[in-house]
Amino acid sequence: xxxxxxxGVILVGGPSKGTRMRPLSLDCAKPLLPIAGKxxxxxxxxxxxxxxxxxxxxxxxxxxxxxxxxxxxxxKREFPNIGISYLRExxxxxxxxxFTTVIRDSxxxxxxxxxxxxxxxxxCSSWPLTEMMELHGKHRGVGTILGVNVKKETATNYGxxxxxxxxxxxxxxxxxxxxxxxxxNGGVYLFDKSLFDEIKIAMDDKAARxxxxxxxQLQSDEILQLEQDVIVPLAAAKKMYVYETNDFWRxxxxxxxxxxxxxxxxxxxxxxxxxxxxxxxxxxxPPSYIDPSAIIDPTAKxxxxxxxxxGVRIGEGVRVKDAIVMEGSTxxxxxxxxxxxxxxxxxxxxxxxxxxxxxxxxxxxxKISVTVLATEVTLAPETLVRSCIVLPNKSLSKNSANxxxx
Amino acid sequence: MKMxxxxxxxxxxxxxxxxxxxxxxxxxxxxxxxxxxxxxLVEFCNKAMILHQIEALVQAGVKDIVLAVNYRPxxxxxxxxKTEEEFGINITFSVExxxxxxxxxLALARDILGKDDSxxxxxxxxxxxTYPFEAFRDFHLAHKCEGSxxxxxxxxxxxxxxxxxxxxxxxxxRFVEKPVEFxxxxxxxxxxxxxPSILDRIELRPTSIEKEIFPAIAADQQLHSxxxxxxWMDVGQPKDFLTGEHLPLPVxxxxxxxxxxxxxTKNKWVYGGxxxxxxxxxxxxxAVLGPNVVIGPxxxxxxxxxxxxxxxxxxxxxRDHSWIANSIIGWNSNVGRWTRVExxxxxxxxxxxxxxxxxxxxxxxxxxxxxxxxxxxxxxM
Numbered sequence: 001x002x003x004x005x006x007x008g009v010i011l012v013g014g015p016s017k018g019t020r021m022r023p024l025s026l027d028c029a030k031p032l033l034p035i036a037g038k039x040x041x042x043x044x045x046x047x048x049x050x051x052x053x054x055x056x057x058x059x060x061x062x063x064x065x066x067x068x069x070x071x072x073x074x075x076k077r078e079f080p081n082i083g084i085s086y087l088r089e090x091x092x093x094x095x096x097x098x099f100t101t102v103i104r105d106s107x108x109x110x111x112x113x114x115x116x117x118x119x120x121x122x123x124c125s126s127w128p129l130t131e132m133m134e135l136h137g138k139h140r141g142v143g144t145i146l147g148v149n150v151k152k153e154t155a156t157n158y159g160x161x162x163x164x165x166x167x168x169x170x171x172x173x174x175x176x177x178x179x180x181x182x183x184x185n186g187g188v189y190l191f192d193k194s195l196f197d198e199i200k201i202a203m204d205d206k207a208a209r210x211x212x213x214x215x216x217q218l219q220s221d222e223i224l225q226l227e228q229d230v231i232v233p234l235a236a237a238k239k240m241y242v243y244e245t246n247d248f249w250r251x252x253x254x255x256x257x258x259x260x261x262x263x264x265x266x267x268x269x270x271x272x273x274x275x276x277x278x279x280x281x282x283x284x285x286p287p288s289y290i291d292p293s294a295i296i297d298p299t300a301k302x303x304x305x306x307x308x309x310x311g312v313r314i315g316e317g318v319r320v321k322d323a324i325v326m327e328g329s330t331x332x333x334x335x336x337x338x339x340x341x342x343x344x345x346x347x348x349x350x351x352x353x354x355x356x357x358x359x360x361x362x363x364x365x366x367k368i369s370v371t372v373l374a375t376e377v378t379l380a381p382e383t384l385v386r387s388c389i390v391l392p393n394k395s396l397s398k399n400s401a402n403x404x405x406x
Numbered sequence: 407m408k409m410x411x412x413x414x415x416x417x418x419x420x421x422x423x424x425x426x427x428x429x430x431x432x433x434x435x436x437x438x439x440x441x442x443x444x445x446x447l448v449e450f451c452n453k454a455m456i457l458h459q460i461e462a463l464v465q466a467g468v469k470d471i472v473l474a475v476n477y478r479p480x481x482x483x484x485x486x487x488k489t490e491e492e493f494g495i496n497i498t499f500s501v502e503x504x505x506x507x508x509x510x511x512l513a514l515a516r517d518i519l520g521k522d523d524s525x526x527x528x529x530x531x532x533x534x535x536t537y538p539f540e541a542f543r544d545f546h547l548a549h550k551c552e553g554s555x556x557x558x559x560x561x562x563x564x565x566x567x568x569x570x571x572x573x574x575x576x577x578x579x580r581f582v583e584k585p586v587e588f589x590x591x592x593x594x595x596x597x598x599x600x601x602p603s604i605l606d607r608i609e610l611r612p613t614s615i616e617k618e619i620f621p622a623i624a625a626d627q628q629l630h631s632x633x634x635x636x637x638w639m640d641v642g643q644p645k646d647f648l649t650g651e652h653l654p655l656p657v658x659x660x661x662x663x664x665x666x667x668x669x670x671t672k673n674k675w676v677y678g679g680x681x682x683x684x685x686x687x688x689x690x691x692x693a694v695l696g697p698n699v700v701i702g703p704x705x706x707x708x709x710x711x712x713x714x715x716x717x718x719x720x721x722x723x724x725r726d727h728s729w730i731a732n733s734i735i736g737w738n739s740n741v742g743r744w745t746r747v748e749x750x751x752x753x754x755x756x757x758x759x760x761x762x763x764x765x766x767x768x769x770x771x772x773x774x775x776x777x778x779x780x781x782x783x784x785x786x787m
Binding site: 301316317318319321333334336338350351353355382384386401 | 692709710726729731743744746748762764781
């Protein structure tokens with residue numbers, strides 16, 4: 001039996017999304033933010049590229065083409081056997097809205113896929129896509145959803161799933177008011193191509209409801225939420241299944257969560273792509289990613305859980321741990337960078353300390369944990385910046401803690 | 407420690423050979439340092455505070471020193487035994503069974519202070535200055551009155567007791583506690599000289615010399631004030647070791663003239679001056695020290711460390727790339743690599759700070775090991 005044709009879709013959103021990623025997303029499109037040394041969108045893309053029978057990956061968002069073109073070019077070179085393209089929506093259409101008209105036709109263009117993966121950009125996961133496919137092949141539902149277990153206190157922030165022992169979804173509620181289950185929607189779906197029929201039904205339903213409700217008429221009938229408008233009715237019709245994973249899973253919503261995601265992916269690289277990691281030495285503690293064009297003084301100490309971007313310069317006696325240092329930044333001698341993100345082209349002076357707390361498991365009401373220096377921030381020698389968010393182009397010469405520096 | 411009456415050459419009889427240092431209690435204000443070491447022995451600019459005073463008294467010809475204490479730790483007895491031998495002086499511990507205030511200890515030590523007619527010095531152990539004892543004694547002998555008080559000028563006299571003299575003289579007219587209006591800016595510096603006749607004014611009971619005895623002497627016009635030139639400070643609290651731009655090292659440079667091995671260093675690692683390093687300390691050439699840094703005997707400062715406005719007591723180790731400011735690192739303590747210690751952090755004896763931590767304003771009791779950052783000032787028991 002030949003493997004059925006499969007295509008992948010990655011939903012990357014657009015500039016008006018990702019505001020919680022500020023200040024990093026002020027200067028860098030969220031899908032391109034480096035996580036473990038790779039653009040955020042690379043991680044689902046690389047996972048999809050390994051799925052047997054996968055022929056094509058469509059990245060759908062409403063960033064301008066020029067924003068994504070560099071990445072698409074690199075990705076095509078890295079995965080030459082897979083068609084990779086970016087399809088731009090011209091306005092936000094909701095998570096399922098992208099599947100209308102032009103985009104639907106692109107996905108369904110020959111070779112016509114039997115199965116379609118849909119991946120959200122803002123999650124960090126081990127991407128158990130092959131496992132999802134195995135389960136999907138064994139049932140007759142329309143879709144398989146990735147189910148992940150979260151802490152009971154946070155479950156109601158997600159789409160909650162109740163399933164039976166055969167993995168059939170019995171009940172699905174998006175962000176319920178009271179607790180329903182610890183298993184939640186992991187933001188990765190595998191659908192049969194009949195999804196598009198279901199979307200058509202959902203749109204017709206919505207149009208019918210809109211006709212009765214004058215308030216709804218104000219909205220475009222093309223705005224369609226994948227979760228509320230498609231998965232909820234599919235679950236009610238007993239056509240959704242869930243693949244439950246106990247592997248790591250996180251949302252990447254905030255800048256702070258990028259450090260956590262980077263750590264999780266770097267640890268994953270140890271087994272799936274050790275060639276991406278810097279080799280262990282007296283000064284480099286694995287797992288760490290160091291771009292080949294970065295210059296690291298031999299007396300510095302790097303890692304674990306560090307990702308260092310292109311052209312970065314790390315001076316003598318510098319310590320970097322649990323951090324992301326982005327392209328073109330300089331960390332001068334004896335400085336210390338912990339639990340932090342240093343944006344593009346920053347300058348951290350000698351003996352400065354950029355320090356934060358690890359990202360807390362639960363959202364802690366406006367308290368800043370990880371320090372984020374946005375693009376072109378300069379820190380004077382010996383300055384302490386602790387648990388701060390620093391906006392682009394700031395020059396700091398005073399110590400700061402627990403604040404946003406505009 | 408004996409209480410013998412020394413035979414003095416008659417030429418010295420009119421000068422002075424006695425002094426009393428008011429040491430007092432356990433030095434709770436200097437904790438956590440004084441949990442391990444008696445307050446008078448805590449090093450200020452690499453020398454026990456009390457030795458600064460004793461050496462200056464010896465230079466002025468003092469032979470008999472009484473320490474007014476309300477406890478007598480063995481370690482202090484043994485340290486001062488050496489001092490007695492070194493300088494050929496007598497040091498007597500006058501132990502109070504109940505706190506006697508600032509005047510009562512004089513009555514308790516009457517046998518020594520009143521054994522001849524020569525005047526004697528009285529010092530509070532917490533104050534440090536240039537100790538111009540000879541000039542002070544000459545001043546006292548010249549005015550022939552019962553007592554002299556050293557006074558120092560302060561910028562904000564409203565927090566102190568101000569000494570007011572009769573116009574155009576050094577005769578003290580009155581004392582004004584915490585004045586609301588400006589009456590003068592000279593305050594009591596805590597160093598006195600008295601004729602033995604003062605002992606007749608003091609009973610053996612808890613008495614305040616400032617509140618009860620001075621006003622009475624001043625009323626008899628028997629009390630003069632002596633202007634202290636140069637620095638003066640009360641080092642009662644850890645922050646007093648560090649606060650103020652001119653502290654503590656101009657102090658040290660004064661003491662350096664007394665004891666050449668303690669001269670501030672002029673080495674390449676110094677940045678901003680005022681660095682006092684004991685010759686037995688080891689400083690990595692890539693470390694950068696100063697301004698206002700004191701490094702004690704046997705201390706080790708690692709590569710790339712950066713220290714300013716801080717005191718590192720004996721045998722402490724500051725490891726590579728750490729950054730320390732406005733802090734006291736206690737004896738035998740170990741500060742890990744890439745740590746940042748600041749904001750009047752005081753580490754007691756044998757404290758360990760693990761690598762990469764941030765320590766902000768912590769007071770750490772002896773023998774503690776710190777393995778998580780202390781981000782807000784607090785006491786670590």
